[in-house]
Amino acid sequence: MPDVEIYIESARAAVSAIDPGPVSAAAAACCECALSGGTIYFCGNGGSAADAQHLAGELIGRFRLERRAIPALALTANTAVLTAVANDYSFEQVFARQLEALARPGDVLIAITTGGSSPNVVRAAEKARELGMKIISFTGMRGGAAADAADIRVFASSAETSHVQEVLLIAGHAICDAVEKTVTSAREAAIE
Numbered sequence: 001m002p003d004v005e006i007y008i009e010s011a012r013a014a015v016s017a018i019d020p021g022p023v024s025a026a027a028a029a030c031c032e033c034a035l036s037g038g039t040i041y042f043c044g045n046g047g048s049a050a051d052a053q054h055l056a057g058e059l060i061g062r063f064r065l066e067r068r069a070i071p072a073l074a075l076t077a078n079t080a081v082l083t084a085v086a087n088d089y090s091f092e093q094v095f096a097r098q099l100e101a102l103a104r105p106g107d108v109l110i111a112i113t114t115g116g117s118s119p120n121v122v123r124a125a126e127k128a129r130e131l132g133m134k135i136i137s138f139t140g141m142r143g144g145a146a147a148d149a150a151d152i153r154v155f156a157s158s159a160e161t162s163h164v165q166e167v168l169l170i171a172g173h174a175i176c177d178a179v180e181k182t183v184t185s186a187r188e189a190a191i192e
Contacts, residue, residue, distance in 0.1 A: 010158075010160065010163065011162075011163050011166055014156060014157060014158040014160070014163035014164075014166065014167050015163075015166065015167055015170060017156075017157040017158075017167075018156070018157075018167055018170065018171065019155070019157075020174075022152055022153055022154045022155070023154055023171045023174050023175065024178075025152045026110070026136045026152045026154055026171070026175055027174065027175045027178035027179065028178075029108055029134045029136060029151070029152060030108050030110075030136075030175055030178070030179045031178060031179050031182040031183070033106060033107060033108045033134065034059075034070050034071070034179050034182070034183050035182065035183060035186055036106055037071075038071065038104065038106045038107045038108065039071040039072065039073060039102070039103070039104075039107045039108075040056075040059060040070070040071065040072045040073075040107070040108045040110065040179075041072070041073050041074075041075055041099065041102075041103060041107060041108065041109045041110070041128075041133075042055055042056050042072070042073070042074045042075065042076070042109075042110045042112065043074070043075040043076060043095040043109070043110075043111055043112065043120070043121055043124050044076065044111070044112030044113060044118070044121060044138075045076075045113070045118050045120065045121070047114075047161075047165050048112035048113060048114060048118075048121075048138075048165070048168075049074075049076035050076075051112055051165065051168065051169055051172065052074040052075070052076045052110075052112055053074040053076055053077055054169075054172075055072070055074075055110070055172045055173075055175075055176060056072040056073055056074040056077075057074075058172075058173070058176040058180075059071075059072035059176060059179060059180070060072050062180070063173070063176040063177055063180045064177060064180065065180050065181070065184050067180065067183070067184045067187070068187065070179060070180065070183055073102070075094075075095045075098045075099070075124070076095075078098075081094075081097075081098060082094050085097045085098075091119075091120055092119040092120050092123050093120070093123060094120050095120050095121065095123065095124035095127075096120070096123040096124050096126065096127035099124060099127045099128055099131060099133070100127060100131070103128065103131050103133055104131070104132075104133075105131060105132030105133065106132065106133070106134075107128075107131075107133045107134075108133060108134045108135075108136060109124060109125065109128040109133050109134070109135050109136065110136045110138060110172070110175075111124055111125050111128075111135060111136065111137050111138065111146050111149075111150065112138040112139075112168060113137070113138070113139055113144065113146045114139065114140045114156075114161050114164040114165060114168075115139070115140060115142065115144060115161075116137070116139040116140060116142050116143045116144020116145065116146050116147055117144035117145050117146065118146065121146050122144075122145045122146050122149060125137070125146055125149035125150060126149060129149065134151050134152070135149060135150045135151050135152070136150060136151065136152045136153075136154065137149070137150035137152070137153050137154065138154050138156075138168045138171065138172070139153070139154070139155060139156070139164075139168075140155070140156050140158060140159065140161070140164040141155055141156065141157050141158060141159065141164075142159075143155060154168065154171050156168050156171075
């Protein structure tokens with residue numbers, strides 16, 4: 001029987017090393033975007049693609065509060081667009097091309113890449129910069145080119161991919177919580 005306690009202890013250590021400063025800065029940028037009517041975009045590959053869809057779903061659906069939807073989009077979800085762009089251009093352009101079509105200045109991109117150097121995520125960050133978006137990178141401790149291209153860098157202090165994903169999901173949920181509470185409070189104040 002594998003020793004699950006070892007895994008859980010190493011995950012606990014990775015989670016306890018989260019720096020709340022960059023997560024708070026990322027939450028503030030997302031709140032500003034949402035309050036100004038912008039959209040929060042997410043991208044990533046593999047498990048990070050699933051996390052992108054998960055976090056966008058938390059904002060469009062609900063995280064913890066019953067409220068109106070908050071504009072968010074996972075650039076990982078439209079298979080027709082992903083395969084058309086990959087076929088006609090390259091896989092490196094699958095997220096950047098969508099941003100070119102949809103994003104506006106003031107929108108936010110959360111670029112998720114555990115290793116920090118996924119070419120399609122890096123290209124998305126570069127396109128976001130051209131478009132006047134705010135860029136938040138979610139990476140492992142190496143950071144890589146995605147972190148270099150970002151305005152705000154959220155790092156998971158682990159070399160273990162699974163722990164990086166676990167830490168970044170916690171950071172993403174903290175951001176969703178902050179955005180949801182801020183936007184709901186502002187909407188309620190506007191009604192009064």
